[in-house]
Amino acid sequence: MESFRVPIPRARQIVLTASERRRLKKLAHSRTAPYQQVVRVRIVLDAAHGYSNARVALRQRLHLDTVRLWRGRYADQGIDGLKDRPRTGRPPRFTPIQRAEVTALACQLPAETGVPLSRWSSTDLASEAIGRGITDTISASTIRRILAADVLKPWQYA
Template identity: 35%
Template structure:
């Protein structure tokens, strides 16, 4: 049984130039260069199987990026008609070749909260009326909750913020002199 024929990709001269630029720039990430090369190969008439062999990829990956380009082709053509700027087209091409946002849980702590928690570690525990000579992750978490920075915070999160993974009590200050 023959495999279904892949949808053909037709590139405008500007799109081809933009993709070629991406492939030739040595500072671009490899995944971006590979995706641009997939589109250029597809536009030259190569099949998904040929492209997957050439780039040592699964055929589904090639199929995905071919379809992703086709889904964005109308937007790219409109961009070329509306805006003569090559910069805008380049930006739209990069958007088409960039990973889609992945699902997942949003961050629990804002960068501002993390900074405030790290700032607590830079203070002396005695300034916060703590009966310890050095901060521990548990004490920092408790102080952050007490100050209203966060509603809840675990000692392991504090360790992560401070770049320490060990659960043992530190033999010296958690941070160098701040």
């Protein structure tokens, strides 16, 4: 009976220049760099030292797949490969035009718009935005977030 050897996957070889090593060591010992970046840099430094993925995983107390991922990304893309990839996230519910219209409404005095109020509250602004057809639905808390982005608080001004 013939026996077939299954090839053992080899870890990607990481070779660093002196300047890359200095830069990575500085990041690895940084107290201000984001923690995830420090972990990724330490993986690369261990890999450049010649450690296997399993040994790096043990040394850094990480999962083998994590080590394999970041070692491979560095081998393919260099230092830029250690950054997080952009994520799509949930699409914005309100368009920039709707946000601008809500902000413009908040900047007007209620009396100028025919509303019998001395100041806007976020609830009043939400009702007015729906009444004017700016949007079908909007909550008072969303109004507060939109205005907070522009540092506007119309309910505090007379």
